[in-house]
Amino acid sequence: MTKPFPPISPKLPVLMHGADYNPDQWLDRPDILDEDIRLMKLAGCNVMAVGIFSWASLEPEEGVYRFDWLDRVLDRFAQEGIYAWLATPSGARPAWMSAKYPEVLRTEANRVRNLHGMRHNHCWSSPVYREKTAKINSRLAERYARHPAVIGWHISNEYGGDCHCEYCQSSFREWLKERYGSLEALNAAWWTSFWAHTYTDWSQVESPAPHGENMVHGQNLDWRRFVTHQTVDFCRHEIEAVRGANPELPATTNMHMIEGVDYRKFADLLDVISWDAYPTWHEHTSDAALAASVAFYHDLFRSIKHRPFLLMESTPSLTNWQAVSKLKRPGMHRLSSLQAIAHGSDSVQYFQWRKSRGSSEKFHGAVVDHAGHDHTRVFGDAADLGRSLGSLSGIAGAPTPAETAILFDWDNRWAVKDAQGPRNSGLHYEETAMEHHRALWERGVPADVIGSGDSFDDYRLIVAPMLYLCSEDTGRKLEAFVERGGTLVTTYWSGVVDEHDLCHLGGFPGPLRRTLGIWAEEIEGLYDYDRNGVSIVPGGSGRLPELSGAYEAREICELIHAETAEVLGVYTEDFYADRPALTVNRLGEGSAYHLATRLGEDFLNDFYAGLIRTSGVKPVLGSELPPGVTAQLRRGEEQDYVFLLNFSGEERQLELDGHSYTDAETGEPVPKKLTLPVNAAVVLSRRTNAERESGQPA
Ligand code: GLA
Ligand code: ZN
Numbered sequence: 001m002t003k004p005f006p007p008i009s010p011k012l013p014v015l016m017h018g019a020d021y022n023p024d025q026w027l028d029r030p031d032i033l034d035e036d037i038r039l040m041k042l043a044g045c046n047v048m049a050v051g052i053f054s055w056a057s058l059e060p061e062e063g064v065y066r067f068d069w070l071d072r073v074l075d076r077f078a079q080e081g082i083y084a085w086l087a088t089p090s091g092a093r094p095a096w097m098s099a100k101y102p103e104v105l106r107t108e109a110n111r112v113r114n115l116h117g118m119r120h121n122h123c124w125s126s127p128v129y130r131e132k133t134a135k136i137n138s139r140l141a142e143r144y145a146r147h148p149a150v151i152g153w154h155i156s157n158e159y160g161g162d163c164h165c166e167y168c169q170s171s172f173r174e175w176l177k178e179r180y181g182s183l184e185a186l187n188a189a190w191w192t193s194f195w196a197h198t199y200t201d202w203s204q205v206e207s208p209a210p211h212g213e214n215m216v217h218g219q220n221l222d223w224r225r226f227v228t229h230q231t232v233d234f235c236r237h238e239i240e241a242v243r244g245a246n247p248e249l250p251a252t253t254n255m256h257m258i259e260g261v262d263y264r265k266f267a268d269l270l271d272v273i274s275w276d277a278y279p280t281w282h283e284h285t286s287d288a289a290l291a292a293s294v295a296f297y298h299d300l301f302r303s304i305k306h307r308p309f310l311l312m313e314s315t316p317s318l319t320n321w322q323a324v325s326k327l328k329r330p331g332m333h334r335l336s337s338l339q340a341i342a343h344g345s346d347s348v349q350y351f352q353w354r355k356s357r358g359s360s361e362k363f364h365g366a367v368v369d370h371a372g373h374d375h376t377r378v379f380g381d382a383a384d385l386g387r388s389l390g391s392l393s394g395i396a397g398a399p400t401p402a403e404t405a406i407l408f409d410w411d412n413r414w415a416v417k418d419a420q421g422p423r424n425s426g427l428h429y430e431e432t433a434m435e436h437h438r439a440l441w442e443r444g445v446p447a448d449v450i451g452s453g454d455s456f457d458d459y460r461l462i463v464a465p466m467l468y469l470c471s472e473d474t475g476r477k478l479e480a481f482v483e484r485g486g487t488l489v490t491t492y493w494s495g496v497v498d499e500h501d502l503c504h505l506g507g508f509p510g511p512l513r514r515t516l517g518i519w520a521e522e523i524e525g526l527y528d529y530d531r532n533g534v535s536i537v538p539g540g541s542g543r544l545p546e547l548s549g550a551y552e553a554r555e556i557c558e559l560i561h562a563e564t565a566e567v568l569g570v571y572t573e574d575f576y577a578d579r580p581a582l583t584v585n586r587l588g589e590g591s592a593y594h595l596a597t598r599l600g601e602d603f604l605n606d607f608y609a610g611l612i613r614t615s616g617v618k619p620v621l622g623s624e625l626p627p628g629v630t631a632q633l634r635r636g637e638e639q640d641y642v643f644l645l646n647f648s649g650e651e652r653q654l655e656l657d658g659h660s661y662t663d664a665e666t667g668e669p670v671p672k673k674l675t676l677p678v679n680a681a682v683v684l685s686r687r688t689n690a691e692r693e694s695g696q697p698a
Contacts, residue, residue, distance in 0.1 A: 002635045002688065004397035005307045008250060008272050008346055009151035012046060012083050014393035016347035017386050019367055020313065021048035021084075023073050024057040025356055033073065036354060037080050039374055043367060044386020047083045048353065049154045049254075049312065050074070051140075053119065055089035058136060062096060065139055077149040085252070085312075086140065086150045088238050090133045091157030092119035097132060104129040107165035109209050120160060124230040125167035130237055137241035145245035153251040154312070155238050158276065160258040162227040164207045173202050175226045189500040190218035217418050217501040224414045228262040236269055254312040257297060262410035264451050267304050275301045276313035276351070281336065282326045284649075288628035291339065291647035292438035295630070298343030299437070300408065300449035308397060311340040313351040317365030317378045325363075331679030333381040334388065335645060338681040341392070342632035342643035344400040348385060391665045392683060395641050398634040402446040403617045406437050407464035409451050415469040415501050416493070423525030423556060427493065432465045432598065436489070439604040444620040444631030445612060456481040461615040467494040467512070469501065475511020482515050483588030487615035490516060491595045492523060492558040509594075516594045517565035517585030523558045532557055532597060533572035534581040542566040542584040542591070544610030553581065553597040560596045571597070622657030629654065629676060635688060642684045646676040659686040 007013035018040075026032040040048070050073060051058070059065055077084055098105055098116035103126045107113045114121050122129050144150050162168070180186040183199055192198045197216060199205055208214045208223050239251050250271035255263050257275075266273075279294050281287055302309050316333060318325040328336070337348040355366040367382045368374075374383070416429045433449075440447050440463075448459075452474040456462060462481060467474070467490060475495065482488050495509025504510025508520040526532070532553040537543070550572055557571070562580050569582030585592045593611070612619065620631040620642055628648025634641040641664055646652050654674045661670040664683040676682065 002399060002401075002637060004637060005399065007397055008308065008310070009083070011151050013396060014046070015341065015389040015396050016047040016310065016349065017043075017389045018045045018047035018049070018347070019350040019353035020052055021050050021073075021353045022052065022054075022356075023050070024054050024069060026354070027057070027069055032354070033076060035372075036368070037076055037082065039368055039379075040082055040353070041080065042374055043379065043383045044390055045082065045367075047085065047151065047347070047349065048077070049085040049087060049349065051089060052087040052154065052157050053089060053092045054087070055092065055136065056094040058089060058140070059094065062100070067143055070144075074144060074147050074149045078147065082149065083151045084149050085152050085154040086144055087154040088133070088137045088140065088156055088242065090122070090137075090238060093122060093129075093132075101126075101128040103165065103167070104132070106161065106163045107168070109162070109164050109207070110211060111164060111209065113165065120158065123163040123165050123167060124234045125163065125165070125171045127167070130234070133238060134241040137238055138245070141242040141245035145242065145249055150249065152249050152271070153239070153242050155235055155251055155253040158254055158256045158258070159231050159235060160256070160261055162207070162223075162260065164209070168230070169206055171230060172207055172223065172226050173205055175229060176205060176222065177202065179222070189502070190216050190222075191502060192216065217415065220418050221411060221415055221501050224260065225262070225411065227260060228265050228410075231261055232265050232269060235266065239269065252310065252312070255301065259413065263301070264304055264410065264453065270305070272308075272310060273301050273304045274310035274312035277311060277340065278313075278315060278319050278322070279336070280319075280322050280324070280326070281332050282329055286628055286649040287332075287647045288442075288649075289438065291630075291645070292441045293434045294336070294339065295343060295441050296406070296434045296437045296449060298340055298345065299402075299406075299447055302344035302400060303405075303448040303450050303454070306448070307399070308344050308346040310347040310349065311337075311345040312347070312349050314340070314348065315365040316350045316367050316382050319365065320361060320363040328381070329679065331677070331681075334385055335647070335679045335681040337385050338388070338643060338683065339645055341389075341395060342634065342645060344634070346396045348389060350382070388665055392641075394636060395634050398636045398641060400446060400632070400634055402448045403459055404440055404445055404447040404461040404463070405450045405454075405456070405459045406433055406447055407452060407462055407467060408433050408449050409467075409469065411499070412467060412469040415497060416466060418501075419468065421525075422523050425525070425528075427466065427556065428598075429466050432491065435601065435604060436463045436465050436608075439601070439608040440612075441630050442605065442625065442627065443608065443612060444625050445608075445617055446620065446633055452477070456486070459486060460617050461487045461489070461611060463489040464494070465489070465491045468496045469499065470495045470497075470509070470511055471499045472511045475515070478512060479515045479587070482590035482592050485589035487590060487611055488515065488592040489595070489611070490592070492520070492556050492597060494594075513563075515585065515587055515592045516583070517563050517587070517592070518580070518583055518594055519561045519563055520558050520596070521561060523556065526555055526557060530554065532574060532576060534569040534597065534599060534603070535572045536569050536582075537567055540566055540568065542568055542586070544568070544607065544614070546606045546610035546613075547603075548606075551599050551603040553599055555598040558596040560594070565594070622659075623655050626652040626654060628652070636685075638688060639685045640688050642686060644674070644676060644680070644682045644684065646678065646680040649678060651678060652676045661686050
């Protein structure tokens with residue numbers, strides 16, 4: 001039996017449904033709170049995130065606090081059975097604060113301090129900002145930490161960005177001293193002997209700047225690591241101010257797809273991970289590619305703590321900040337929302353509950369439109385989803401088991417892009433990771449998205465595309481993973497630099513060379529219009545029968561030598577012709593595959609069909625999935641919840657495998673042959689398979 005995770009809040013041990021609620025926009029309209037509560041119940045909402053940008057309403061003057069409006073909201077919620085993620089307001093500060101203490105404002109990389117305005121415009125290091133934040137947070141905690149409606153802390157909002165003020169410069173230097181111990185060690189790690197960049201005093205060390213130092217890769221990388229460190233430290237500071245009043249209350253901070261912050265570093269600090277998803281649906285006839293990339297992010301955020309997360313924000317209809325804002329077509333609201341649940345979310349929440357009347361987000365989708373009533377398409381979609389989440393509430397806490405992982409590190413992501421290498425016009429790291437992930441998603445193979453600090457023990461298949469930055473430690477871990485029987489996939493541009501962004505000497509892929517059994521001698525970028533190809537070598541013991549003929553190759557070609565590896569495919573063009581392009585190395589009980597060039601969807605589909613078979617990874621369904629339809633799994637105590645999600649943009653037919661299935665919402669038996677209309681999302685349940693449970697291949 002699989003044990004579910006304990007509920008995120010014991011007060012609300014079901015799937016959560018709700019929105020950001022910003023009632024401080026409507027304080028002169030007391031009728032609106034009553035109407036909102038009526039509508040919330042009508043939409044099946046049980047939770048709201050309150051007070052996210054409320055600092056000016058909570059502390060209108062320095063040291064003068066006003067809680068009456070928030071008392072009113074939370075007390076009404078408590079009476080009506082609606083719960084609240086109570087926010088700390090540090091995402092935006094009141095004007096009086098910026099005016100009196102300009103140091104709270106952020107200084108950009110050009111060393112110019114911003115004016116008051118916008119949001120997220122604050123310094124992570126400013127003692128005044130920290131003091132003011134601790135004060136307002138502890139006031140909120142004293143008053144509300146034991147309020148019956150409050151289920152947890154929503155710390156700030158979408159932490160991100162960096163500050164280059166003097167406080168931040170000196171914190172950076174302190175962080176570096178701690179990391180390197182001496183200037184000599186710092187100079188060595190940053191390879192400053194090149195271009196006479198050697199530092200002779202700590203005071204000379206600064207953050208990267210567009211008009212100053214920006215070419216030292218090790219320094220750029222350390223600055224990004226420091227920014228993460230300082231952001232996490234700020235978050236810790238915020239949490240410390242609220243914790244004391246009720247240590248039981250869980251804390252989260254809503255994340256976004258921000259590249260500049262390594263969210264894994266929040267794992268120990270937060271009780272639950274939450275994120276904000278805003279995909280631009282309906283850009284193409286088929287939403288499958290986009291859906292697969294959203295799935296990648298759901299998998300990534302879930303894997304930070306390896307437990308259920310929260311979809312803290314999404315739009316009930318459209319956004320208003322993207323280039324083109326399309327409405328969700330019929331079915332898409334349910335489909336995209338259940339997609340989050342399928343990948344391990346225990347909530348579907350929106351930005352925002354009621355549309356603003358003015359300012360920058362007045363046209364952003366909301367559950368309640370300017371019309372002010374419930375007779376809208378969007379309200380209807382939200383209410384329908386509320387009913388579904390109600391009937392699926394048993395899913396809350398159910399794990400999402402995965403035997404496959406994509407290895408995707410933030411510092412690799414930063415280093416790859418900073419590399420000044422063979423293809424500065426684009427190496428497409430994220431896209432490549434997502435393409436590999438998509439091939440698994442199309443087959444209904446659940447995947448975690450992990451970092452090299454995670455344990456590799458529970459996986460059968462690890463895909464580590466473009467692991468450019470690979471430390472000796474990570475190399476050893478991957479080697480041990482393969483020796484124990486795992487299947488590893490790597491690509492070109494792997495094992496090139498260590499954790500300081502210094503090239504591995506003695507032959508690439510450095511710490512992966514023994515595992516992969518190859519030597520990567522040279523690498524080049526291709527122009528967008530250049531093509532090469534990979535032709536599959538017939539015969540051979542390592543041959544995957546799913547691969548045949550030739551596949552188109554582009555963007556990057558690596559010239560590799562097979563040392564102990566077997567050659568499965570060779571280049572077809574240019575002076576590369578007949579040289580290895582696809583290899584497999586047997587090591588211990590396992591296998592390590594290497595793709596020396598960027599291959600397309602056709603190759604990845606065939607390749608992963610082969611690897612799923614040979615690695616023993618189990619797809620969610622024993623039967624074939626049509627293109628653009630995925631199957632994902634949440635494992636309940638006695639039943640599996642199988643999500644069938646049709647993102648293909650077309651009606652699809654599907655034949656279920658030999659289990660007997662019921663509709664998890666209605667309890668009705670489900671026929672073996674299913675028709676999935678456009679944008680259909682079906683949740684089925686089946687008895688948890690004992691064989692699957694034990695993790696043994698059938
Ligand atoms: C972000 C923010 C919200 C809101 C939405 C709009 O995710 O956290 O406050 O601005 O975007 O899509
Ligand atoms: Zn600063």
